[in-house]
Amino acid sequence: MVRSLSLLGSTGSIGTQTLDVARSLGLRVEALAAGRNVALLAEQAKEFRPRLVSVATESGAADLRGRLAGCGFPVEVVHGLDGACAVASCPGAEMVVAAMVGVAGLVPVLAALESGKGVSLANKETLVAGGSIVMPLVRAKGLALHPVDSEHSAIWQCLWGAPEKSLSRILLTASGGPFRGRDRASLAGIGVEQALAHPTWKMGGKITIDSATLMNKGLEVIEASWLFDVPVDRVTVVVHPQSVVHSMVEFVDGSVLAQFGRPDMKLPIQVALSYPDRVAGDCVRFDPFDCGPLTFDRPDSKTFRCLALAYEAGRTGGSLPAVMNSANEEAVALFLAGRIGFLDIPRLVEESMDRHMAAGFVAHPDLEAVLALDARTRTELAVSAGTDR
Ligand SMILES: NC(=O)c1ccc[n+]([C@@H]2O[C@H](COP(=O)([O-])OP(=O)(O)OC[C@H]3O[C@@H](n4cnc5c(N)ncnc54)[C@H](OP(=O)(O)O)[C@@H]3O)[C@@H](O)[C@H]2O)c1
Numbered sequence: 001m002v003r004s005l006s007l008l009g010s011t012g013s014i015g016t017q018t019l020d021v022a023r024s025l026g027l028r029v030e031a032l033a034a035g036r037n038v039a040l041l042a043e044q045a046k047e048f049r050p051r052l053v054s055v056a057t058e059s060g061a062a063d064l065r066g067r068l069a070g071c072g073f074p075v076e077v078v079h080g081l082d083g084a085c086a087v088a089s090c091p092g093a094e095m096v097v098a099a100m101v102g103v104a105g106l107v108p109v110l111a112a113l114e115s116g117k118g119v120s121l122a123n124k125e126t127l128v129a130g131g132s133i134v135m136p137l138v139r140a141k142g143l144a145l146h147p148v149d150s151e152h153s154a155i156w157q158c159l160w161g162a163p164e165k166s167l168s169r170i171l172l173t174a175s176g177g178p179f180r181g182r183d184r185a186s187l188a189g190i191g192v193e194q195a196l197a198h199p200t201w202k203m204g205g206k207i208t209i210d211s212a213t214l215m216n217k218g219l220e221v222i223e224a225s226w227l228f229d230v231p232v233d234r235v236t237v238v239v240h241p242q243s244v245v246h247s248m249v250e251f252v253d254g255s256v257l258a259q260f261g262r263p264d265m266k267l268p269i270q271v272a273l274s275y276p277d278r279v280a281g282d283c284v285r286f287d288p289f290d291c292g293p294l295t296f297d298r299p300d301s302k303t304f305r306c307l308a309l310a311y312e313a314g315r316t317g318g319s320l321p322a323v324m325n326s327a328n329e330e331a332v333a334l335f336l337a338g339r340i341g342f343l344d345i346p347r348l349v350e351e352s353m354d355r356h357m358a359a360g361f362v363a364h365p366d367l368e369a370v371l372a373l374d375a376r377t378r379t380e381l382a383v384s385a386g387t388d389r
Contacts (some may be wrong), residue, residue, distance in 0.1 A: 001274045002094040004028040006052075006087050006117075008108050009099035010044055011037040013204045014122040014148065014265060018097050019044060021269045024282045031090035033083065033100070033108070036060060042067035049073045052090050054083030084108040089115035095273065097148070098123040101206050102329050103322070103374055106130045110367065113137045118144030120272035124223045125329070129322040129374070131226035133367055145227070146272035151220055152227055153268035154246035154259035159228070162251065170224055171248035171256070173240040174217045174299060175200050180241060184303045190342035192335065200243040200263045209332045210306075213345050214299065218310020219328075222321050225314055232314035237307065239297040244286070261286050305346040309353060319362040320353060322370045326377040327352035331385070339387045352381050 005027055009015045011034040022029055029048035034041040035056040042064055045053050053068075053075060055061050061079035068075055078086050088096050088108040096112040097120045098105055105123035110133065112119050119138075121127070127134060138145045147153050151172050159167065178197050179187060195212040196205065203211070210216035221235045238248075246268075248258040261267050267283040274281075301307040306328070313324040331345040340348070356377070362369050382388040 001025075001277045001279065002027065002118075004030050004092055004094050005120075005273065006031040006033075006090045006093035006096045006112075007099065008033045008084060008088060008096065008105060009101065009123070010034050011040045012099055012101065013202065013207075014097075014099035014269070016040075017265050018099060018269050019048065021266055021273060021281060022048070025270065025273065025279065027273065028092075030093040031087040033087040035100075038063045038067065045075060046071055050075060051092070052076050052078065052087055054078045054080075054087045056080065081107060085111035088112035089117065093117060095120055095144070095146075097269070097273075098126060099148070101125070101204055103129045103325060103370075106134075106370070107367075109134060110137065113141060113143055116141060116143070118146070120146045120148050120269070122148035122269075124149055124219050125325050127226045128219050128222045128325045130367065130370055131222070131321070132317075132364065133370070135226055144275075146275055147223075147227055148265075148268050148272050149220060149223065150261075150263075150265060150268045151247040152224060153271050154261075155224060155228060155249055157259050157271065158247075158249040158257040162249075166251045166253075167228065167230065168250045168252045168254075169234040169236055170228065170230060171236050171238050171250060171258075172217065172220060172224060173238050173243070173245050173247050173296075174214070175211065175243045176239040176241050176297075176299070177212045177214060177216075177304075179212055179304075180239065182303065184343070187303070187342055192338060195335070195342060199241070201265075205336055206329070206332050209335060209345075210328070213306045213342075214301070214304035215306035215310065215328050215332075215345070215349075217299070218307045218313075219325065221307075221310055222314045232311055237299045239299050240295065242291060242294050244291050244294055260288075306349065309346065309350055313353065316357075317363075319360075319365040319369065319373055320356060322365060323356040323373055323377050324349060324353055326374040327381050330378040330381045334382075334385060334387055340385055344385065348381050348385055351384055352377055355380060
Protein backbone atom coordinates (compact mmCIF):
# COMPACT_ATOMS: atom_id res chain seq x y z
CA MET A 1 0.00 0.00 0.00
CA VAL A 2 1.27 3.50 -0.81
CA ARG A 3 1.99 5.94 2.05
CA SER A 4 2.17 9.18 0.06
CA LEU A 5 0.64 10.66 -3.07
CA SER A 6 0.40 13.60 -5.43
CA LEU A 7 -3.05 14.53 -6.67
CA LEU A 8 -3.93 16.07 -10.05
CA GLY A 9 -7.44 17.59 -10.08
CA SER A 10 -7.83 17.85 -6.30
CA THR A 11 -10.85 20.19 -6.38
CA GLY A 12 -13.02 17.94 -8.57
CA SER A 13 -15.39 15.10 -7.76
CA ILE A 14 -12.69 12.38 -7.84
CA GLY A 15 -10.10 14.74 -6.32
CA THR A 16 -12.16 15.57 -3.23
CA GLN A 17 -13.09 11.90 -2.76
CA THR A 18 -9.40 10.95 -3.08
CA LEU A 19 -8.67 13.36 -0.23
CA ASP A 20 -11.46 11.70 1.82
CA VAL A 21 -9.70 8.36 1.25
CA ALA A 22 -6.28 9.85 2.06
CA ARG A 23 -7.75 11.24 5.30
CA SER A 24 -9.32 7.92 6.28
CA LEU A 25 -6.17 5.90 5.46
CA GLY A 26 -3.75 8.47 6.93
CA LEU A 27 -1.84 8.96 3.66
CA ARG A 28 0.62 11.83 3.26
CA VAL A 29 -0.34 14.26 0.46
CA GLU A 30 2.88 15.67 -1.06
CA ALA A 31 1.42 17.86 -3.82
CA LEU A 32 -1.91 19.10 -5.17
CA ALA A 33 -2.89 20.48 -8.59
CA ALA A 34 -6.21 22.10 -9.50
CA GLY A 35 -7.63 24.40 -12.17
CA ARG A 36 -9.50 27.53 -11.10
CA ASN A 37 -11.04 26.74 -7.72
CA VAL A 38 -8.40 28.56 -5.68
CA ALA A 39 -10.59 28.89 -2.56
CA LEU A 40 -11.09 25.12 -2.21
CA LEU A 41 -7.45 24.38 -3.07
CA ALA A 42 -6.34 26.77 -0.29
CA GLU A 43 -8.56 24.91 2.21
CA GLN A 44 -7.17 21.57 1.06
CA ALA A 45 -3.60 22.84 1.35
CA LYS A 46 -4.21 24.11 4.90
CA GLU A 47 -5.51 20.70 5.94
CA PHE A 48 -3.04 18.40 4.12
CA ARG A 49 0.06 20.64 4.21
CA PRO A 50 1.55 19.61 0.83
CA ARG A 51 5.00 20.86 -0.12
CA LEU A 52 3.81 21.92 -3.63
CA VAL A 53 0.51 23.24 -5.04
CA SER A 54 -0.40 24.23 -8.59
CA VAL A 55 -3.28 26.11 -10.22
CA ALA A 56 -4.13 26.73 -13.87
CA THR A 57 -3.21 30.43 -14.14
CA GLU A 58 -0.60 32.90 -12.94
CA SER A 59 -3.28 35.14 -11.38
CA GLY A 60 -4.71 32.08 -9.58
CA ALA A 61 -1.24 31.34 -8.22
CA ALA A 62 -0.91 34.93 -6.90
CA ASP A 63 -4.33 34.62 -5.24
CA LEU A 64 -3.34 31.26 -3.70
CA ARG A 65 -0.04 32.66 -2.36
CA GLY A 66 -2.05 35.37 -0.61
CA ARG A 67 -4.44 32.85 0.93
CA LEU A 68 -1.58 30.63 2.14
CA ALA A 69 0.61 33.46 3.50
CA GLY A 70 1.45 32.84 7.14
CA CYS A 71 -0.14 29.38 7.10
CA GLY A 72 2.73 27.99 9.16
CA PHE A 73 4.25 25.41 6.80
CA PRO A 74 6.56 25.71 3.76
CA VAL A 75 4.62 25.41 0.48
CA GLU A 76 5.65 26.31 -3.04
CA VAL A 77 2.93 27.65 -5.39
CA VAL A 78 3.31 27.07 -9.14
CA HIS A 79 0.93 27.27 -12.12
CA GLY A 80 0.00 26.10 -15.60
CA LEU A 81 0.99 22.92 -17.38
CA ASP A 82 4.53 23.11 -15.97
CA GLY A 83 3.03 23.41 -12.50
CA ALA A 84 0.80 20.35 -12.97
CA CYS A 85 3.83 18.41 -14.29
CA ALA A 86 5.87 19.48 -11.23
CA VAL A 87 3.07 18.15 -9.00
CA ALA A 88 3.00 14.91 -11.01
CA SER A 89 6.73 14.37 -10.53
CA CYS A 90 7.02 15.73 -6.98
CA PRO A 91 9.75 13.89 -5.03
CA GLY A 92 8.39 12.00 -2.05
CA ALA A 93 5.08 10.97 -3.64
CA GLU A 94 4.95 7.22 -4.22
CA MET A 95 1.92 7.42 -6.49
CA VAL A 96 0.10 10.03 -8.55
CA VAL A 97 -3.69 10.09 -8.65
CA ALA A 98 -4.67 11.45 -12.07
CA ALA A 99 -8.10 13.08 -11.65
CA MET A 100 -7.94 16.06 -13.98
CA VAL A 101 -10.67 16.10 -16.61
CA GLY A 102 -9.95 15.77 -20.31
CA VAL A 103 -6.89 15.43 -22.51
CA ALA A 104 -5.34 18.25 -20.41
CA GLY A 105 -4.29 15.42 -18.07
CA LEU A 106 -2.18 13.60 -20.66
CA VAL A 107 1.09 15.56 -20.34
CA PRO A 108 1.06 15.53 -16.49
CA VAL A 109 0.43 11.75 -16.52
CA LEU A 110 3.41 11.32 -18.84
CA ALA A 111 5.47 13.52 -16.49
CA ALA A 112 4.54 11.23 -13.58
CA LEU A 113 5.55 8.12 -15.53
CA GLU A 114 8.77 9.72 -16.83
CA SER A 115 9.76 10.46 -13.25
CA GLY A 116 9.24 6.79 -12.36
CA LYS A 117 5.97 7.09 -10.45
CA GLY A 118 3.02 4.73 -10.56
CA VAL A 119 -0.33 6.26 -11.52
CA SER A 120 -3.86 5.65 -10.25
CA LEU A 121 -5.87 6.75 -13.25
CA ALA A 122 -9.36 8.27 -13.21
CA ASN A 123 -8.64 10.56 -16.17
CA LYS A 124 -9.82 8.18 -18.93
CA GLU A 125 -9.34 10.74 -21.74
CA THR A 126 -5.58 10.33 -21.18
CA LEU A 127 -5.72 6.72 -22.39
CA VAL A 128 -8.29 7.37 -25.12
CA ALA A 129 -6.17 10.12 -26.68
CA GLY A 130 -2.71 8.87 -25.72
CA GLY A 131 -2.93 5.14 -24.98
CA SER A 132 -0.30 4.35 -27.61
CA ILE A 133 2.11 6.75 -25.85
CA VAL A 134 1.22 5.96 -22.22
CA MET A 135 1.10 2.14 -22.31
CA PRO A 136 4.57 1.52 -23.85
CA LEU A 137 6.04 3.87 -21.21
CA VAL A 138 4.26 2.02 -18.40
CA ARG A 139 5.59 -1.31 -19.72
CA ALA A 140 9.12 -0.09 -20.50
CA LYS A 141 9.52 1.34 -17.00
CA GLY A 142 7.66 -1.50 -15.26
CA LEU A 143 5.37 0.99 -13.48
CA ALA A 144 1.98 0.53 -11.87
CA LEU A 145 -1.10 1.85 -13.66
CA HIS A 146 -4.07 1.24 -11.38
CA PRO A 147 -7.56 1.94 -12.70
CA VAL A 148 -9.82 4.22 -10.64
CA ASP A 149 -12.88 4.16 -12.92
CA SER A 150 -15.29 1.86 -11.04
CA GLU A 151 -15.83 -0.43 -14.05
CA HIS A 152 -12.11 -0.83 -14.71
CA SER A 153 -11.40 -1.34 -11.03
CA ALA A 154 -14.00 -4.14 -11.08
CA ILE A 155 -12.39 -5.76 -14.14
CA TRP A 156 -8.93 -5.39 -12.61
CA GLN A 157 -10.06 -7.00 -9.35
CA CYS A 158 -11.76 -9.88 -11.21
CA LEU A 159 -8.46 -10.50 -13.02
CA TRP A 160 -6.25 -10.60 -9.90
CA GLY A 161 -4.57 -14.02 -9.90
CA ALA A 162 -6.13 -15.05 -13.22
CA PRO A 163 -3.89 -17.23 -15.42
CA GLU A 164 -2.33 -15.43 -18.39
CA LYS A 165 -4.44 -15.60 -21.58
CA SER A 166 -7.51 -16.81 -19.64
CA LEU A 167 -9.57 -13.67 -20.36
CA SER A 168 -12.22 -14.26 -23.01
CA ARG A 169 -14.16 -10.98 -22.91
CA ILE A 170 -15.06 -8.04 -20.71
CA LEU A 171 -18.68 -7.26 -19.81
CA LEU A 172 -18.58 -3.54 -19.11
CA THR A 173 -21.65 -2.34 -17.26
CA ALA A 174 -23.37 1.00 -17.93
CA SER A 175 -26.15 2.71 -15.99
CA GLY A 176 -27.66 3.85 -19.31
CA GLY A 177 -27.74 7.45 -18.07
CA PRO A 178 -30.77 9.67 -17.44
CA PHE A 179 -32.30 9.11 -20.91
CA ARG A 180 -32.25 5.30 -21.00
CA GLY A 181 -35.23 3.96 -22.94
CA ARG A 182 -35.90 7.24 -24.78
CA ASP A 183 -35.97 7.49 -28.59
CA ARG A 184 -33.89 9.92 -30.65
CA ALA A 185 -36.73 12.35 -31.39
CA SER A 186 -37.40 12.85 -27.67
CA LEU A 187 -33.75 13.84 -27.08
CA ALA A 188 -33.87 16.88 -29.38
CA GLY A 189 -34.99 19.40 -26.78
CA ILE A 190 -32.92 18.12 -23.85
CA GLY A 191 -31.52 20.97 -21.76
CA VAL A 192 -28.36 21.19 -19.67
CA GLU A 193 -30.12 20.67 -16.34
CA GLN A 194 -31.88 17.51 -17.49
CA ALA A 195 -28.64 16.08 -18.87
CA LEU A 196 -26.81 16.86 -15.62
CA ALA A 197 -29.31 14.84 -13.53
CA HIS A 198 -27.62 11.42 -13.43
CA PRO A 199 -29.75 8.70 -11.82
CA THR A 200 -27.04 6.87 -9.81
CA TRP A 201 -23.68 8.73 -9.78
CA LYS A 202 -22.72 12.23 -8.57
CA MET A 203 -19.84 13.39 -10.81
CA GLY A 204 -18.23 16.38 -12.54
CA GLY A 205 -20.11 18.13 -15.36
CA LYS A 206 -18.21 16.75 -18.35
CA ILE A 207 -18.47 13.08 -17.38
CA THR A 208 -22.14 13.52 -16.46
CA ILE A 209 -22.93 14.76 -19.97
CA ASP A 210 -20.79 11.94 -21.40
CA SER A 211 -22.92 9.52 -19.38
CA ALA A 212 -26.10 11.00 -20.85
CA THR A 213 -24.83 10.61 -24.45
CA LEU A 214 -23.20 7.18 -23.69
CA MET A 215 -19.87 8.66 -24.88
CA ASN A 216 -18.61 7.92 -21.36
CA LYS A 217 -19.18 4.21 -22.01
CA GLY A 218 -17.50 4.53 -25.38
CA LEU A 219 -14.45 6.18 -23.78
CA GLU A 220 -14.43 3.36 -21.20
CA VAL A 221 -14.49 0.68 -23.93
CA ILE A 222 -11.29 2.20 -25.38
CA GLU A 223 -9.81 2.64 -21.89
CA ALA A 224 -10.49 -1.04 -21.11
CA SER A 225 -8.93 -2.06 -24.39
CA TRP A 226 -5.66 -0.30 -23.42
CA LEU A 227 -5.63 -1.33 -19.77
CA PHE A 228 -6.40 -5.01 -20.33
CA ASP A 229 -4.85 -5.42 -23.77
CA VAL A 230 -7.97 -6.63 -25.59
CA PRO A 231 -9.49 -5.39 -28.86
CA VAL A 232 -12.61 -3.21 -28.40
CA ASP A 233 -14.80 -5.94 -29.92
CA ARG A 234 -14.02 -8.14 -26.92
CA VAL A 235 -15.53 -5.49 -24.65
CA THR A 236 -19.32 -5.88 -24.48
CA VAL A 237 -21.39 -3.06 -22.98
CA VAL A 238 -24.22 -4.24 -20.71
CA VAL A 239 -26.84 -1.76 -19.51
CA HIS A 240 -27.37 -2.28 -15.78
CA PRO A 241 -29.34 0.69 -14.39
CA GLN A 242 -28.85 -0.19 -10.72
CA SER A 243 -25.02 0.38 -10.97
CA VAL A 244 -24.39 -2.40 -8.43
CA VAL A 245 -22.42 -4.83 -10.63
CA HIS A 246 -19.48 -2.64 -11.62
CA SER A 247 -18.41 -4.95 -14.46
CA MET A 248 -17.76 -8.61 -15.21
CA VAL A 249 -15.06 -10.72 -16.77
CA GLU A 250 -15.71 -13.87 -18.81
CA PHE A 251 -12.89 -16.42 -18.88
CA VAL A 252 -12.11 -18.89 -21.69
CA ASP A 253 -13.92 -21.72 -19.84
CA GLY A 254 -17.14 -19.65 -19.71
CA SER A 255 -16.86 -18.71 -16.01
CA VAL A 256 -17.93 -15.14 -15.27
CA LEU A 257 -16.69 -13.14 -12.29
CA ALA A 258 -18.30 -9.87 -11.22
CA GLN A 259 -17.53 -7.21 -8.64
CA PHE A 260 -20.44 -5.77 -6.62
CA GLY A 261 -20.62 -2.56 -4.63
CA ARG A 262 -22.68 0.55 -3.91
CA PRO A 263 -22.21 3.38 -6.42
CA ASP A 264 -19.44 5.09 -4.40
CA MET A 265 -16.14 6.10 -6.03
CA LYS A 266 -14.29 6.04 -2.72
CA LEU A 267 -14.01 2.25 -2.90
CA PRO A 268 -12.25 2.03 -6.29
CA ILE A 269 -10.02 4.97 -5.26
CA GLN A 270 -9.10 3.11 -2.06
CA VAL A 271 -8.51 -0.17 -3.95
CA ALA A 272 -6.11 1.63 -6.33
CA LEU A 273 -4.17 3.16 -3.43
CA SER A 274 -4.10 0.13 -1.13
CA TYR A 275 -3.24 -2.51 -3.77
CA PRO A 276 -2.10 -5.25 -3.23
CA ASP A 277 -3.55 -4.98 0.28
CA ARG A 278 -7.20 -4.86 1.27
CA VAL A 279 -7.74 -2.39 4.08
CA ALA A 280 -10.79 -1.29 6.08
CA GLY A 281 -11.73 2.26 5.07
CA ASP A 282 -14.93 4.22 5.48
CA CYS A 283 -16.62 3.12 2.23
CA VAL A 284 -20.36 2.39 2.19
CA ARG A 285 -21.01 -1.37 2.52
CA PHE A 286 -23.01 -3.36 -0.03
CA ASP A 287 -26.12 -5.11 1.28
CA PRO A 288 -27.58 -7.73 -1.12
CA PHE A 289 -30.94 -7.56 0.74
CA ASP A 290 -31.18 -3.85 0.07
CA CYS A 291 -30.36 -3.53 -3.64
CA GLY A 292 -33.63 -4.66 -5.26
CA PRO A 293 -33.80 -6.66 -8.50
CA LEU A 294 -30.78 -6.37 -10.80
CA THR A 295 -31.38 -6.12 -14.56
CA PHE A 296 -29.10 -6.40 -17.61
CA ASP A 297 -29.88 -5.16 -21.12
CA ARG A 298 -28.31 -4.34 -24.48
CA PRO A 299 -27.34 -0.70 -25.15
CA ASP A 300 -29.23 1.29 -27.79
CA SER A 301 -26.34 2.57 -29.87
CA LYS A 302 -28.70 3.79 -32.64
CA THR A 303 -30.28 6.37 -30.33
CA PHE A 304 -27.01 6.96 -28.45
CA ARG A 305 -24.75 7.28 -31.49
CA CYS A 306 -21.66 8.23 -29.44
CA LEU A 307 -21.24 4.63 -28.31
CA ALA A 308 -21.11 3.38 -31.91
CA LEU A 309 -18.66 6.19 -32.80
CA ALA A 310 -16.33 5.16 -29.97
CA TYR A 311 -16.30 1.52 -31.14
CA GLU A 312 -15.50 2.75 -34.65
CA ALA A 313 -12.66 4.93 -33.32
CA GLY A 314 -11.33 2.08 -31.16
CA ARG A 315 -11.37 -0.37 -34.09
CA THR A 316 -9.62 2.09 -36.41
CA GLY A 317 -7.07 3.18 -33.81
CA GLY A 318 -4.21 5.52 -34.76
CA SER A 319 -5.18 9.17 -34.33
CA LEU A 320 -8.96 8.64 -34.62
CA PRO A 321 -9.70 8.06 -30.89
CA ALA A 322 -7.76 11.23 -29.99
CA VAL A 323 -9.74 13.26 -32.53
CA MET A 324 -13.03 11.76 -31.35
CA ASN A 325 -12.10 12.62 -27.77
CA SER A 326 -11.12 16.23 -28.54
CA ALA A 327 -14.26 16.77 -30.62
CA ASN A 328 -16.36 15.38 -27.78
CA GLU A 329 -14.66 17.59 -25.16
CA GLU A 330 -15.28 20.67 -27.28
CA ALA A 331 -18.89 19.72 -28.12
CA VAL A 332 -19.70 18.97 -24.45
CA ALA A 333 -18.21 22.33 -23.40
CA LEU A 334 -20.40 24.09 -26.01
CA PHE A 335 -23.48 22.17 -24.82
CA LEU A 336 -22.76 23.06 -21.17
CA ALA A 337 -22.41 26.71 -22.23
CA GLY A 338 -25.87 26.52 -23.86
CA ARG A 339 -24.47 27.13 -27.36
CA ILE A 340 -25.49 23.86 -29.06
CA GLY A 341 -28.23 21.25 -28.53
CA PHE A 342 -27.89 17.78 -27.03
CA LEU A 343 -28.10 15.97 -30.39
CA ASP A 344 -25.47 18.30 -31.86
CA ILE A 345 -22.88 16.52 -29.69
CA PRO A 346 -22.87 13.19 -31.62
CA ARG A 347 -23.39 15.03 -34.93
CA LEU A 348 -20.36 17.29 -34.44
CA VAL A 349 -18.20 14.43 -33.15
CA GLU A 350 -19.08 12.30 -36.18
CA GLU A 351 -18.39 15.18 -38.58
CA SER A 352 -14.97 15.72 -36.94
CA MET A 353 -14.15 12.02 -37.27
CA ASP A 354 -15.21 12.00 -40.95
CA ARG A 355 -13.14 15.13 -41.68
CA HIS A 356 -10.13 13.55 -40.02
CA MET A 357 -10.43 10.27 -41.90
CA ALA A 358 -10.81 12.13 -45.20
CA ALA A 359 -7.57 14.08 -44.61
CA GLY A 360 -5.17 13.87 -41.72
CA PHE A 361 -5.31 10.32 -40.28
CA VAL A 362 -2.05 9.35 -38.56
CA ALA A 363 -1.36 5.64 -37.93
CA HIS A 364 1.15 6.13 -35.09
CA PRO A 365 0.68 9.59 -33.55
CA ASP A 366 3.32 10.81 -31.10
CA LEU A 367 2.61 13.30 -28.30
CA GLU A 368 3.23 16.32 -30.53
CA ALA A 369 0.76 14.97 -33.11
CA VAL A 370 -1.91 14.28 -30.47
CA LEU A 371 -1.61 17.81 -29.05
CA ALA A 372 -1.65 19.41 -32.51
CA LEU A 373 -4.71 17.36 -33.51
CA ASP A 374 -6.42 18.37 -30.27
CA ALA A 375 -6.04 22.08 -31.07
CA ARG A 376 -7.02 21.65 -34.72
CA THR A 377 -10.07 19.47 -33.99
CA ARG A 378 -11.42 22.02 -31.49
CA THR A 379 -10.99 24.94 -33.91
CA GLU A 380 -12.59 23.10 -36.82
CA LEU A 381 -15.49 21.92 -34.66
CA ALA A 382 -16.18 25.46 -33.43
CA VAL A 383 -16.26 26.67 -37.05
CA SER A 384 -18.60 23.91 -38.14
CA ALA A 385 -20.86 24.52 -35.10
CA GLY A 386 -20.92 28.24 -35.95
CA THR A 387 -19.62 29.09 -32.47
CA ASP A 388 -16.15 30.34 -33.43
CA ARG A 389 -17.06 33.99 -32.88
N1 LIG B 1 -16.56 11.77 -11.04
C1 LIG B 1 -16.57 10.47 -11.12
O1 LIG B 1 -17.33 9.80 -10.40
C2 LIG B 1 -15.66 9.77 -12.10
C3 LIG B 1 -15.70 8.38 -12.17
C4 LIG B 1 -14.81 7.73 -13.01
C5 LIG B 1 -13.92 8.45 -13.80
N2 LIG B 1 -13.92 9.81 -13.72
C6 LIG B 1 -12.97 10.56 -14.55
O2 LIG B 1 -12.13 11.32 -13.69
C7 LIG B 1 -11.77 12.55 -14.30
C8 LIG B 1 -12.22 13.69 -13.37
O3 LIG B 1 -13.63 13.66 -13.29
P1 LIG B 1 -14.43 14.55 -12.21
O4 LIG B 1 -15.83 14.11 -12.30
O5 LIG B 1 -13.71 14.50 -10.92
O6 LIG B 1 -14.26 15.98 -12.89
P2 LIG B 1 -14.45 17.42 -12.20
O7 LIG B 1 -15.28 17.31 -10.99
O8 LIG B 1 -14.87 18.34 -13.29
O9 LIG B 1 -12.95 17.79 -11.74
C9 LIG B 1 -11.93 18.05 -12.67
C10 LIG B 1 -10.68 18.48 -11.94
O10 LIG B 1 -9.69 18.82 -12.91
C11 LIG B 1 -9.20 20.13 -12.60
N3 LIG B 1 -8.71 20.75 -13.83
C12 LIG B 1 -9.42 21.03 -14.95
N4 LIG B 1 -8.62 21.61 -15.87
C13 LIG B 1 -7.39 21.73 -15.29
C14 LIG B 1 -6.14 22.25 -15.72
N5 LIG B 1 -5.98 22.79 -16.92
N6 LIG B 1 -5.08 22.19 -14.85
C15 LIG B 1 -5.22 21.62 -13.65
N7 LIG B 1 -6.37 21.09 -13.18
C16 LIG B 1 -7.44 21.17 -13.99
C17 LIG B 1 -10.37 20.85 -12.00
O11 LIG B 1 -9.95 22.00 -11.29
P3 LIG B 1 -10.95 23.23 -10.91
O12 LIG B 1 -12.24 22.64 -10.50
O13 LIG B 1 -10.21 23.86 -9.75
O14 LIG B 1 -11.05 24.12 -12.08
C18 LIG B 1 -10.88 19.74 -11.08
O15 LIG B 1 -10.07 19.64 -9.94
C19 LIG B 1 -12.47 12.57 -15.66
O16 LIG B 1 -11.58 12.13 -16.64
C20 LIG B 1 -13.60 11.57 -15.50
O17 LIG B 1 -13.96 10.96 -16.71
C21 LIG B 1 -14.75 10.49 -12.89
